[in-house]
Amino acid sequence: MYAHELAATALRGEPERLRREAYEELRTEHPALAAELADTPLLAPTHTVHVETVLDLGGRRVLLRHPGRGHTEADLVVHVPDADVLVAGDLVEQSGPPAFEDSYPLQWPDAVADLLRLTTARTVVIPGHGDPVDVDFVRAQHAELAKLAWLIRAAHTGSAPPERVAAEAPFGARPALVAAHRGYLELTGTA
Known part of the structure; x- marks a missing residue:
């Protein structure tokens, strides 16, 4: 999995905060998607792009x-x-x-x-x-x-x-x- 190096750093360092923010953003307009997101593990990229x-x-x-x-x-x-x-x-x-x-x-x-x-x-x-x-x-x-x-x-x-x-x-x-x-x-x- 590839990502820009800054995205990879965020995913490695703060996956729970990112998941929480995404959940909060989606929960009102897309509650089913937010619920799925709450149970989905965030995987850190294996390769980075500068x-x-x-x-x-x-x-x-x-x-x-x-x-x-x-x-x-x-x-x-x-x-x-x-x-x-x-x-x-x-x-x-x-x-x-x-x-x-x-x-x-x-x-x-x-x-x-x-x-x-x-x-x-x-x-x-x-x-x-x-x-x-x-x-x-x-x-x-x-x-x-x-x-x-x-x-x-x-x-x-x-x-x-x-x-x-x-x-x-x-x-x-x-x-x-x-x-x-x-x-x-x-x-x-x-x-």
Whole structure:
């Protein structure tokens, strides 16, 4: 099992805390899934990825890549070049706005730009939530993330409250407010 080194460290060091947090997040909207999670052992990865690892799976080349901080500090994408498929995880969201709770919204556009460099015009991108998307969808979401990052930087420079960002940002007021708070933490070095 592979994971970014930071995710592996967390899974090795605090599996019960992670399970508890996941349970709390799911218990109201998905009680059956939360109950299953409560009884599921969390296994630590056996292999870690710092930036990139290439696997040979029976003659098929598979790239595991950490494109940088975005949705979390330990995002990992899976690229299967001969199938022209990119599993982007939560760096790309199709069924709703991105979740910014543990994110790095100022760095997220760079992470998406990094994964876009792995694509062709025909690449199928598997998002963390929702249906598979094409590269144009990812480019559009990248543009929205870049706009959000610009708004956060400009508002912070002008000493505007995070609510100001939320009023002007893509993705809706609540996600944008969370992103603004997280972005301000990035800018002050406390994220």
